Amino acid sequence: MSAVPPRVIELVEYSPVLLGRSEIPDAVGEALWRNYETQVAVDFPSPKTGNRWRLTARGWVGHIPLTPDFHLALRPKVQLGNLLGMLEYAYELKSFYFLEGLFDCQTLEDFYERLADILANRILNRGRQGFYCAYLPKTEYLPYVRGRINVREVISKPWDVKVQCDYEEHTADVEENQILAWTVWCIARSGLCTERVLPTVRRAYHLLQGLVTLQPKSPQVCVGRQYNRLNEDYRLLHALCRFFLEQSGPSFEMGERSMLPFLVDMARLYERFVAEWLKAHRETILLPQDLDIKSQERLYVGQGIYFDIDLVLQDVATGVAKYVLDTKYKVPTAPASSDIAQVVAYAEATGCEEAILVYPTSLIEPLDIRVGRIIIRSLTFSLAGDLEQAGYIFLQDLLGAGLLYNQAFS
DSSP states (O other): OOOOOOOOEETTTTTOEEEEEEOOOHHHHHHHHHHHHTTTTEEEGGGGHHHHHEEEEEEEEEEEEEEEEEEEEOSSSHHHHHHHHHHHHHHGGGGGOGGHHHOSSSSSHHHHHHHHHHHHHHHHHHHHOOOHHHHHHEEEEEEESSSEEOHHHHHOTTTSSSSSEEEEESOOHHHHHHHHHHHHHHHHTTTEEEEEEHHHHHOOOOHHHTTTTTOOOGGGGGSSOOOOOTTTTHHHHHHHHHHHHTSSSOOSSSSOOOOOOOEEEEHHHHHHHHHHHHHHHHSSTSOOEEEEEEEEEEEEEEEEEEEEEEEEEEEETTTTEEEEEEEOOOOOOOOOOHHHHHHHHHHHTTTOEEEEEESOOOOOOOOOETTEEEEEEEEOOOOOHHHHHHHHHHHHHOOHHHHHHHHHOO
16 A cells, blocks of 8 residues: 555535546546446546546445545535434444444544444454354265264275264354454455554454455345344344445455445435334334335236335235335436336336335425326435434325324324
């Protein structure tokens, strides 16, 4: 790494930035276009751009280290505190009560580093207690008997001094620990941790390195895992790992890269936040108890054809869909025809009569129409101000203030 701090260009979501032709080397601009076109729209210098570079963040936030000397910082339009609040819900971290001290972070990179410090220290604490181990089946040819021998193999090869043994080995090289090792490996190469935290991250990695095999792990392996009294504390560790692995950019494969991107898809985060906020209030007076919440509901409508619906609120007793919701992390004047057609298709496929488009800010031209038997509305789950209050207002608009009032005092 260069001793000179890298140049960091800041981009705010959907706000174009113009830069002189000499400000970005051609090779760097081409690398950005080829590798991160999904995250950043790149317009090369031309008469159309006044012979300047035009860069526009496409709704992702985070940090892209293009080279050791040239980085991009993608900033959110929402307040950082609310972005962190969304992450709390989206990654089910809220119940662990350790994020309060992180809300004084000034940047998303600072938040990343502080969260990395928490994960690394908790791994070190677990190491002092002893990492979770399990018995794994193993088959080897050994010069001695261990476990159960393959008698047929021994009889067929009496001259072989080694015998095939099937046994179980008590080992820490299990997926629970492999997830931790892969995550801290990625964090150490992110380029986002300063010398205040990086030594702790490295210690956590080296502690695991001697016990487990380093294998690439996807964020999905952190979800739906079973825990017991011996590894219950891994639940938080894996929740944190899921956050880091999902934000480690489009490529976190093994290799010689010394830096890895940190990128948050705001559209996906908004969708997950709304879903998890509703689930978190499922047991409160806010949400009627006769409604069940299904997120990312996959519905097959033909041979190999399916819809992935953001949210379905359905009757608990009958399973009949009451509302289908589609989150849209954008700020149009009015809903696009394609978005309306999409949510109508969802409603038709589920037999639902109310379809809702959910936006992060109020629209100038909100939607409230009927297409055949289906009512289509646009509603707002605002990301400005207090998120809890915004959620309550969203539910009032969705279900009706009277229904919420009756539910609260029934």
